[in-house]
Amino acid sequence: MDDPMLKPPAxxxxxxxxxxxxxxxxxxxLVTAEEIKRFAAEYDPQPFHLSEEGAEGTLFGSLAAxxxxxxxxxxxxxxxxxxLADGLIGAELQLGWPKPTRPGMQLQVFSExxxxxxxxxxxxxxxxALRNETRDQDGEAVQIFEVKMPVFKRPEA
Amino acid sequence: MDDPMLKPPAxxxxxxxxxxxxxxxxxxxLVTAEEIKRFAAEYDPQPFHLSEEGAEGTLFGSLAAxxxxxxxxxxxxxxxxxxLADGLIGAELQLGWPKPTRPGMQLQVFSExxxxxxxxxxxxxxxxALRNETRDQDGEAVQIFEVKMPVFKRPEA
Numbered sequence: 136m137d138d139p140m141l142k143p144p145a146x147x148x149x150x151x152x153x154x155x156x157x158x159x160x161x162x163x164x165l166v167t168a169e170e171i172k173r174f175a176a177e178y179d180p181q182p183f184h185l186s187e188e189g190a191e192g193t194l195f196g197s198l199a200a201x202x203x204x205x206x207x208x209x210x211x212x213x214x215x216x217x218x219l220a221d222g223l224i225g226a227e228l229q230l231g232w233p234k235p236t237r238p239g240m241q242l243q244v245f246s247e248x249x250x251x252x253x254x255x256x257x258x259x260x261x262x263x264a265l266r267n268e269t270r271d272q273d274g275e276a277v278q279i280f281e282v283k284m285p286v287f288k289r290p291e292a
Numbered sequence: 293m294d295d296p297m298l299k300p301p302a303x304x305x306x307x308x309x310x311x312x313x314x315x316x317x318x319x320x321x322l323v324t325a326e327e328i329k330r331f332a333a334e335y336d337p338q339p340f341h342l343s344e345e346g347a348e349g350t351l352f353g354s355l356a357a358x359x360x361x362x363x364x365x366x367x368x369x370x371x372x373x374x375x376l377a378d379g380l381i382g383a384e385l386q387l388g389w390p391k392p393t394r395p396g397m398q399l400q401v402f403s404e405x406x407x408x409x410x411x412x413x414x415x416x417x418x419x420x421a422l423r424n425e426t427r428d429q430d431g432e433a434v435q436i437f438e439v440k441m442p443v444f445k446r447p448e449a
Contacts, residue, residue, distance in 0.1 A: 181371060
């Protein structure tokens with residue numbers, strides 16, 4: 136990879152390195168009004184995500200990030216904090232946004248492995264369930280999701 | 293709204309205008325390799341989303357969009373195709389990505405109202421469940437999700 140944004144993680148985890156109850160914590164990310172509006176303009180152009188004025192009188196009351204923006208920011212933090220050697224590849228998930236992400240919030244993702252289910256057909260693989268809570272600076276959740284991912288054993292030398 | 297991207301929809305739907313079984317279809321969106329890489333660089337910087345070369349030898353085999361990119365593109369299409377007067381505001385959802393989004397795919401979202409549950413505490417509101425299938429040009433699904441949204445009655449004059 137020649138992308139300068141891609142720092143190879145210090146450790147690369149395989150299935151053998153994982154256990155139920157294992158936790159990961161991301162670095163924090165400070166959310167700005169500018170990035171909320173920019174994401175919204177491209178992917179979720181609704182008044183309450185696009186401008187302070189547009190949010191007045193809506194269910195949100197003031198500028199709020201698209202839930203998909205919260206999800207995308209969460210993914211960015213996960214890529215940096217959960218160093219699975221073969222990558223984070225989700226197939227299905229359940230997701231909730233208990234409250235909106237607002238400008239000025241400092242978000243951080245707290246993850247925990249909640250299940251590891253060995254594959255019946257592929258002996259080198261398991262489906263790992265990871266529960267991820269994205270919290271603001273007060274510890275309140277803006278997003279909770281649980282994703283099932285295929286994770287592989289360390290390749291034989 | 294003074295954002296030129298925001299075309300006010302031709303119709304604005306309130307709770308009275310909705311019924312179970314009602315369907316919506318979005319305009320198509322052609323996915324490019326450039327936008328896949330750009331989204332990935334910002335929100336999901338994993339090798340198989342960042343470049344053709346990085347995808348070789350991974351589970352994806354060739355360049356694939358981040359699932360969150362598929363979700364964001366789907367949201368953009370939904371905003372244009374499901375004209376709820378008070379907006380599309382999701383609180384919780386279940387989501388699956390049956391297969392990855394690839395460069396050159398033409399995506400389109402097919403939505404259907406699957407449940408309308410009147411609120412007990414708020415007589416002017418119901419929780420509407422919308423099932424959304426994002427399909428490629430061959431009609432195969434790249435994303436299926438069902439979301440629960442608050443929808444309000446037409447305000448009294």
